[in-house]
Amino acid sequence: MIARPILRAEAIGKRFRQRPVLSSATLWATPGRITALLGRNGAGKSTLLKIAAGWMRADYGVVIFKDERLTRPRLPHLASRGLCYLPERSLLCPTVTLGDHLLAVQQRFSQAALDQVVSRLRLETLLARKSSTLSTGERRRAEIAVAVMRRPDCLLADEPLLGIAPADAELVSQSLRDLAGRGTAVVVSGHEVPRLLELADELVWQTAGTTHFLGTPQEACNNDQFAREYLGAAGLRVVADRRQQPC
């Protein structure tokens, strides 16, 4: 049985000056499941995640988190109730060391053991370094470590696999799977189609200001419009490979 969504951003609308970005977008996060939010550049994925996280105000729409209906959600409020938001831009303050970031999370929430998380994400040698000195892959691993330390009920991660090496992407993916395995509702956005198809339990396609629920990765692969308009030739090859695999 699939659990009830813990987070629902419903009928979200947002325009920047005269340009409408979202007209009626909806995003659900379900405990224990990973939802991948896909869409072309500029489709408004980051905007939708920011609004759902309470980091940006929507023009209209409502966010419901743990049955609390919020027309003007705020990240600090949602975070204290169990949400964690990883922005596309860095989460970490460049002038503070990674160790201090992780300690701050541990002191506030006292959830996971610091040593285990650090060793799992291979961050032992990075703890004393300021986050401005970390590479993109190291930074992404460190940000995921913050989320794992937090053990949130709901994690919204904006492009967590962007621009990182396959080995780092594997560590990040595994950590996201572990979080979902512990019951966290995870939403990730990105363009790394093969990895996201492998990682996600369900896919949401964002296009023309709205969202389309595509179902499981297998069902999404069978959606011709999604394959044609979003995946393109390279993506279709991936889909063809998947179709050859047993379900």
Place this chain on the structure above:
Amino acid sequence: MPARLPPLPSIPVPFLRQILVRSILVWLGVRGAAFLLFGLTVPALPAAGLVVALTVGLTTWDGRRLSEHVFLANLGIPVWVLALAAAVPPLSCELTIRFLA
């Protein structure tokens, strides 16, 4: 019994230190600019208030630029708490100047 508000999380020390140091540096910059423009005078109360407000505004803006706000918001700390922390150094310095003058 009156309902109790949940306790406001305090700013972790390394982040608080950063905010205070940045606020002092910004205050020095604002004061330096005021000195160049108006010379060495003890400012009237509204002008001192403006210096404090400008310092808090610039420090808070810089915190947002440095991703400090999004990390601390993930700890449940709202921006107004950070602005309050950023107001402590310029307020203390302005009060000290008035006291010494």
